Amino acid sequence: MRYLPLTDADRSAMLRTIGAGSIDDLFVDVPEAARLSAPIAGLPNHASEIMVERQLKELAGRNLAAGEGPFFLGCGAYRHHVPASVDHLIQRGEFLTAYTPYQPEIAQGTLQVLFEFQTQVARLLGCDVANASMYDGSTACWEAIVMARRITKRAKALISAGVHPHYVSVCTTMAKFTGDVLETKLPDLTVGAPGDDLARLIAAVDKETSCVVVQNPNILGHVADMSELAARCHEMGALLIAVVTEPVALGAIRSPGEMGADIVVGEGQALGVGLQFGGPYVGLFATRDKYVRQMPGRLCGETVDAEGKRGFVLTLSTREQHIRREKATSNICTNSGLCALAFSIHMTLLGERGLRDLAALNHAKAVVAAERLAKVPGVELLNGPFFNEFTLRLSKEARPVVRALADDGILGGVSLGRLYPGAEALQNGLVVAVTETVTDEDIDELADALEEALR
Amino acid sequence: MSINQSGWRPEMASGEADAGVATFTGNKGLMLEEALIFEIGDTDRTGVDLPEPPRVASRLGGLERDATFGLPGLAEPEAVRHYTRLSRQNYAIDLGLFPLGSCTMKHNPRLNEKMARLPGFADIHPLQPIDSVQGALALIHLVGEWLVKLTGMAAVSMSPKAGAHGELCGLLAIRSALEARGDARKVILVPESAHGTNPATAAFCGYAVENIPATPAGRVDLAALKARLGPDVAAVMITNPNTCGLFEPDMKAISDAVHAAGALVYCDGANFNAIVGRVRPGDLGVDAMHINLHKTFSTPHGGGGPGSGPVVFSELLAPYAPLPFVEQQDGHYVLVEEETAGEHHAASFGRMVAFHGQMGMFVRAAAYMLSHGADGLKQVSEDAVLNANYILRSLEDVLDAPFAASGPCMHEALFSDDNLPEGFSTLDIAKGLIDEGFHPMTVYFPLVIHGAMLVEPTETESKAALDQFIGALRSVAERAKAGDPSLKAAPHLAPRRRLDETLAARKPVLVWKDAATAVAAE
Numbered sequence: 001m002r003y004l005p006l007t008d009a010d011r012s013a014m015l016r017t018i019g020a021g022s023i024d025d026l027f028v029d030v031p032e033a034a035r036l037s038a039p040i041a042g043l044p045n046h047a048s049e050i051m052v053e054r055q056l057k058e059l060a061g062r063n064l065a066a067g068e069g070p071f072f073l074g075c076g077a078y079r080h081h082v083p084a085s086v087d088h089l090i091q092r093g094e095f096l097t098a099y100t101p102y103q104p105e106i107a108q109g110t111l112q113v114l115f116e117f118q119t120q121v122a123r124l125l126g127c128d129v130a131n132a133s134m135y136d137g138s139t140a141c142w143e144a145i146v147m148a149r150r151i152t153k154r155a156k157a158l159i160s161a162g163v164h165p166h167y168v169s170v171c172t173t174m175a176k177f178t179g180d181v182l183e184t185k186l187p188d189l190t191v192g193a194p195g196d197d198l199a200r201l202i203a204a205v206d207k208e209t210s211c212v213v214v215q216n217p218n219i220l221g222h223v224a225d226m227s228e229l230a231a232r233c234h235e236m237g238a239l240l241i242a243v244v245t246e247p248v249a250l251g252a253i254r255s256p257g258e259m260g261a262d263i264v265v266g267e268g269q270a271l272g273v274g275l276q277f278g279g280p281y282v283g284l285f286a287t288r289d290k291y292v293r294q295m296p297g298r299l300c301g302e303t304v305d306a307e308g309k310r311g312f313v314l315t316l317s318t319r320e321q322h323i324r325r326e327k328a329t330s331n332i333c334t335n336s337g338l339c340a341l342a343f344s345i346h347m348t349l350l351g352e353r354g355l356r357d358l359a360a361l362n363h364a365k366a367v368v369a370a371e372r373l374a375k376v377p378g379v380e381l382l383n384g385p386f387f388n389e390f391t392l393r394l395s396k397e398a399r400p401v402v403r404a405l406a407d408d409g410i411l412g413g414v415s416l417g418r419l420y421p422g423a424e425a426l427q428n429g430l431v432v433a434v435t436e437t438v439t440d441e442d443i444d445e446l447a448d449a450l451e452e453a454l455r
Numbered sequence: 456m457s458i459n460q461s462g463w464r465p466e467m468a469s470g471e472a473d474a475g476v477a478t479f480t481g482n483k484g485l486m487l488e489e490a491l492i493f494e495i496g497d498t499d500r501t502g503v504d505l506p507e508p509p510r511v512a513s514r515l516g517g518l519e520r521d522a523t524f525g526l527p528g529l530a531e532p533e534a535v536r537h538y539t540r541l542s543r544q545n546y547a548i549d550l551g552l553f554p555l556g557s558c559t560m561k562h563n564p565r566l567n568e569k570m571a572r573l574p575g576f577a578d579i580h581p582l583q584p585i586d587s588v589q590g591a592l593a594l595i596h597l598v599g600e601w602l603v604k605l606t607g608m609a610a611v612s613m614s615p616k617a618g619a620h621g622e623l624c625g626l627l628a629i630r631s632a633l634e635a636r637g638d639a640r641k642v643i644l645v646p647e648s649a650h651g652t653n654p655a656t657a658a659f660c661g662y663a664v665e666n667i668p669a670t671p672a673g674r675v676d677l678a679a680l681k682a683r684l685g686p687d688v689a690a691v692m693i694t695n696p697n698t699c700g701l702f703e704p705d706m707k708a709i710s711d712a713v714h715a716a717g718a719l720v721y722c723d724g725a726n727f728n729a730i731v732g733r734v735r736p737g738d739l740g741v742d743a744m745h746i747n748l749h750k751t752f753s754t755p756h757g758g759g760g761p762g763s764g765p766v767v768f769s770e771l772l773a774p775y776a777p778l779p780f781v782e783q784q785d786g787h788y789v790l791v792e793e794e795t796a797g798e799h800h801a802a803s804f805g806r807m808v809a810f811h812g813q814m815g816m817f818v819r820a821a822a823y824m825l826s827h828g829a830d831g832l833k834q835v836s837e838d839a840v841l842n843a844n845y846i847l848r849s850l851e852d853v854l855d856a857p858f859a860a861s862g863p864c865m866h867e868a869l870f871s872d873d874n875l876p877e878g879f880s881t882l883d884i885a886k887g888l889i890d891e892g893f894h895p896m897t898v899y900f901p902l903v904i905h906g907a908m909l910v911e912p913t914e915t916e917s918k919a920a921l922d923q924f925i926g927a928l929r930s931v932a933e934r935a936k937a938g939d940p941s942l943k944a945a946p947h948l949a950p951r952r953r954l955d956e957t958l959a960a961r962k963p964v965l966v967w968k969d970a971a972t973a974v975a976a977e
Contacts, residue, residue, distance in 0.1 A: 001831050003562055003753075005917035006838050014845045014918060018863075023837045026844055026863040027733060029702035034738045039829035042604055046828035049566050056822060059597075060575025062590030064583065073580040076809055083503055085535050087572075090757075093549030094542035097563050100759040102555075103885070103895055104956075105949040109545035110758035113538075116492050119966040123524045129965045132759070135616035138809035166809035169793065173777070173805030177627060177660045223516055253518045267809075276571075277591050278581030278810025279616065280761030292963065298759065302967075303959035306944065306952035315959040321619070321655035322900075326664040331655035334617040338757025345538055348492050349502035351528015357505050363515065364508035371511075385516025406584040414582045421794030436505065 001046055066275060069409035070442035072369075074389045074433025075219060075419065076137065076164050076245045077278065078270040080358075081437055086272050086345045090338055100298075100334070104313045105305075110337065111312035114300035117344040124250050124347070125242075125264040126257020127286035131297040132314075133340040134283025134332065137267030138170040141213065141243055143285065143296045143330055144263045145171060145180065148211035148239045150294050150329070155180050156208050161187040161197045162218025163243055165419045171213075180210075186420060187220055189382060189393050189429050194222035202232045209236060211263075215243040216256060219419070220382065220431060221389035223253055230260025239263060246270055247284070248435075249387040251352075251359030263287045272346030273339050282339035293319060296330030358436060362388035366434040369443045373432065376447055378454035382429075389433040391416075394454060398430040401453045410449050486950060489540040493967045496527030502534050544950040545758070546894045552916050552924050554846075556867040556897035556909025557650070557698055559728050559750035564826065567753065567819035576818045581810035585790055591814065592788035596781045598817045601824045602746060602765055605832070606727075607737025610773035612766045612780060614812040618725060621745025621764025622656040622692075624777055624807060628743055628768060629690045629719045630660060631775040631804040638717065640689035646675050648698045648901040653723060662689060669903055672861045673699040673869075677708060684716035694723035695739070696730065698901040699858060700843065700867035700909065710740025719743070719772070727751045728913075729840060729866035732833030742769040748813075752820035763816035774802040779811055838914035839866040842921060846910055849925045853932045857904055866913070872906025879935040879942065881906035886953065887931035889946035893924060 006014075011023070020026055027035060039045065047055075066079050073079070090096065094109060101107030101114075114132045121130035134140040145157050157175075159168055159182055168184055175182045183204070185197070201212050212233055217223045226242060233240045242256030244266035256264045266284035273281055285297060292299075293316065301315035321328040350358060366388040374381040378395030394401060398415035405412040416429030434443075481488045513519070529537060546553070553560035571577060579588055599611040615621040626643070633640055643657035646667045654664040667683065668676045675693065691713050695703045703709065710720045722736055722744035728751040730736075736744050748754045748763040768776055778800070779792040790811065791799050827835060840863070847868035851859045855873035858864070872881045885895035885908070897909040910928075912921055934942050946952065 001827065001834060003564055003826070003915055004831075004834060004838055005915065006841070010918040011841060014841055018844045018848045020844070020863065023841060026840050028862060029704045030730070030734050031704060031707060034707070034734050036733055036735065039833050040604055040732060040735070043601060043829035044825070046831040047825050049826070052566060052822055052825045053570065055825060056570045056594075056818065057573060059590040059594050060573040062593065063575040063579050064587035065574040065578045066580060067574055067578055073582055075582055077581055079578070079580070083531070085502075085531055089535065089538045089542075091568060092539065092542040094545040094547045095758055096755045097548040098545045098758040099553065099555055099558055099560055099756045099894075103546070103889065104954045105886070105946050105951045106544070106546040106889055106894060107758075108950050109541040109543065112489070112491065112541055112544075115967065119493065120526060122966050123526055126524065135620060135761070136809060139616065139620070164809065166806065169806040170808060173807055176805065177630060179661070223518055225518055250520065252520060253515055254520045255524070274577055275580050276577055277579045277588065277814035279808070279813040280763070280815050292965065299963075299965055301959040302964040303955045305954045309951060311951040311954045313954050313956050313959045315956065316963060318960075320651075322651035324655070325651050326654035326658035328651070328655040328658070331619045331623060331652050331659045333619045333652050334760040334762040336761045337759030338755065339761055341758065345534065347526060348496065348529050348537070349531065349534050351496060351501045352498035352524065352526040354501035354503045354505070354528055355526060357501075358503070361505055361508040363513070364511045367511040367514050368509050383514075385514055385518065387515065403584045403586065406587045411580065411583060411587070418582060421792070
């Protein structure tokens with residue numbers, strides 16, 4: 001067994017040192033009835049590396065990987081090109097096999113990365129301060145609502161129709177147990193809908209409102225200015241929570257912080273992390289300086305060592321579960337360290353110039369694709385402003401169309417039927433994301449296949 | 456005296472190893488200082504080349520981000536060097552024994568990494584049509600099946616993102632089950648020695664938390680627990696083996712008493728690695744238990760995540776498990792989500808994450824499970840327990856081991872600061888170990904033991920590695936007993952000396968500001 005260094009001779013010698021006759025003597029506290037004498041039935045015994053590799057490759061081979069054909073899926077998970085050095089660096093054992101930096105003298109590598117990550121995230125999202133990451137965007141979104149409740153002492157959250165339905169679903173699940181009141185609404189497939197939704201929210205904010213949650217770009221790809229809504233929230237003593245599921249967008253459009261958001265949460269997967277069928281991803285969480293002590297999650301801070309050298313430590317842990325136990329701001333313990341590292345390396349490789357260029361490339365390709373697809377008979381483009389993702393209204397139900405395209409090796413987008421099952425008015429919606437990985441030929445193939453499918 | 460296997464002669468004083476030579480760079484040979492990206496990069500530099508975008512009219516609706524936001528870039532060689540240098544300031548299991556009790560730092564097989572990077576797993580989108588991801592669903596199903604069989608439970612939820620998230624999942628299922636029978640209970644009982652996540656999770660889902668005392672032997676006080684049980688108690692959260700590294704011999708009796716009082720048993724499965732393959736929690740009356748895949752099934756800790764915390768459920772709780780989950784139907788795998796839940800799973804408490812959980816971690820865990828197999832996993836827990844007992848018995852003469860007299864430990868050996876002389880603390884022992892080239896053990900946890908030192912070697916250490924660690928810890932403890940003042944200032948040989956955590960908390964600097972901005976803000 002290749003992962004176990006002890007030999008039988010070692011085991012015997014060690015048992016002698018311990019003064020135990022057999023390994024069973026070390027399990028004496030386990031009641032006789034619960035002790036298993038043989039390996040658990042129904043599971044195979046150990047296998048060589050080559051056998052395991054063969055079995056898992058067979059499973060992997062049953063999936064249609066994104067690189068195998070035209071790919072246009074988004075809706076909270078984006079396929080970007082990740083520079084080769086990112087994956088190389090995160091596999092350095094000193095990063096990969098380290099623990100949470102509880103002993104800062106021998107964890108400065110991880111800690112400095114977290115400090116740089118926090119700064120990058122804060123600047124990208126347009127906020128004062130960010131934490132060292134959350135599990136993912138959806139759980140970060142719920143934590144933001146809880147934080148707003150703590151700050152405002154109000155329990156009503158208004159959630160925009162444009163927030164990712166899985167995020168809304170996570171929040172609705174949690175609110176059932178916490179007593180928070182969430183007001184939600186389904187999106188609709190009319191042109192100009194995001195403007196209407198913001199106007200609706202502006203009218204709805206009142207003195208009982210804890211926060212308003214808005215996603216930008218939203219689930220249908222619409223991009224909007226949240227400034228007026230932010231001002232209205234502040235007038236009413238409520239907080240504006242902005243959700244970002246595609247951080248590359250912020251290389252092109254104004255950040256939520258600049259538009260007045262008080263808490264910005266996001267999904268950082270698009271940078272460095274890869275699709276991975278939905279996880280692990282990395283939650284981004286940023287806010288204003290004045291709310292730092294109400295924040296969930298780990299925070300890394302600068303300090304000095306006994307010789308006066310700059311160093312970094314985990315700090316403000318009196319907010320956290322291991323100190324505060326039932327009074328903690330959250331139960332979160334582990335965050336998403338290695339994914340935060342990948343995000344941070346990718347961001348460093350890009351730099352502001354690279355991010356702006358990447359965003360410009362995404363936008364331009366998306367515009368080309370949107371204009372090409374809108375010419376297909378039976379396809380209507382819904383969006384006014386958008387970044388790299390837009391929604392098409394098809395002349396027939398989108399879900400079977402998407403399945404048919406996949407059977408031909410084209411992953412043509414996310415049908416709103418998948419995201420909003422049972423919502424009649426949304427069934428013809430198809431959300432299409434276009435990143436730098438998409439080629440002109442891919443766009444032509446999708447357009448031709450859609451034309452065929454809608455005929 | 457001869458040089459020992461690490462190349463260090465015992466007669467060398469620690470001061471000699473650090474020659475104290477001042478250098479121009481601040482570097483010490485291979486120990487390299489590294490500035491922040493904000494100090495070495497700039498916003499106009501980049502490490503990526505992108506093609507020219509096609510010329511189109513912007514459709515950003517006048518929302519262009521014009522102002523600079525100050526994200527520095529580095530060219531690829533600079534970036535590779537930056538992160539490589541930083542990595543070398545970290546301790547890691549790849550470098551040596553990492554005895555953090557309760558955290559379980561075991562070797563991370565590289566086959567796991569290779570498998571997780573197969574395009575068929577790494578490059579698939581969570582919202583692809585189900586027919587195009589049959590292999591992925593089969594893999595999730597496979598890992599789930601292993602977990603169900605290894606724990607002897609009825610069902611599993613794969614979606615929780617980490618251990619604490621799994622606790623949340625378990626408690627929400629418990630609350631849903633109780634409410635479904637019209638029984639709104641308000642209190643969760645948690646042993647004093649529990650992980651901080653237990654009470655935090657209970658509070659996060661709206662419960663009041665009360666402590667259960669421990670016996671002098673470090674176990675749950677069954678009599679006190681029974682006395683407290685009543686119609687207001689929703690559940691008891693038990694860690695087994697517990698955070699003192701001891702198996703709860705009364706576990707079945709605890710479960711029976713809890714069930715008799717109409718409450719449910721949550722087991723914190725953080726220490727499942729000590730019993731995997733030898734004991735099934737399902738046989739002990741557990742209703743829900745999370746499993747940290749990084750602890751028992753070798754997925755990497757990554758400097759603080761990502762984790763993965765699948766939860767196994769008893770028959771009673773299975774209907775309340777969250778969405779989504781994978782089911783096999785006539786050789787075809789389906790993802791049961793909101794839309795199909797109505798038919799299959801109407802009582803589910805709902806969705807707790809976007810998408811379907813930590814797929815990348817499932818692949819790694821699958822590679823590990825298949826590699827070890829049922830026989831290997833049994834050997835895993837045996838070796839983990841053997842290694843911990845070897846450490847316990849090799850050091851109990853020099854360090855106080857509060858529960859050593861009560862019998863063997865499980866996967867971790869617990870010591871206290873009782874034997875340390877006045878003026879020396881657990882922290883000094885920990886920092887002394889750093890100079891010896893080891894990551895310290897878990898310190899000051901569990902809270903029930905004064906100056907606790909919780910040592911968990913794991914099964915992936917050789918006897919030679921254990922002997923060297925034992926020698927190092929013995930040496931540090933003896934230095935404390937001899938009143939060696941240099942220990943109070945340890946570490947001397949790490950990239951940093953002791954860091955001022957009070958300053959960090961009093962004047963938090965959480966993001967980098969250039970000198971001009973920082974002064975203006977003062």
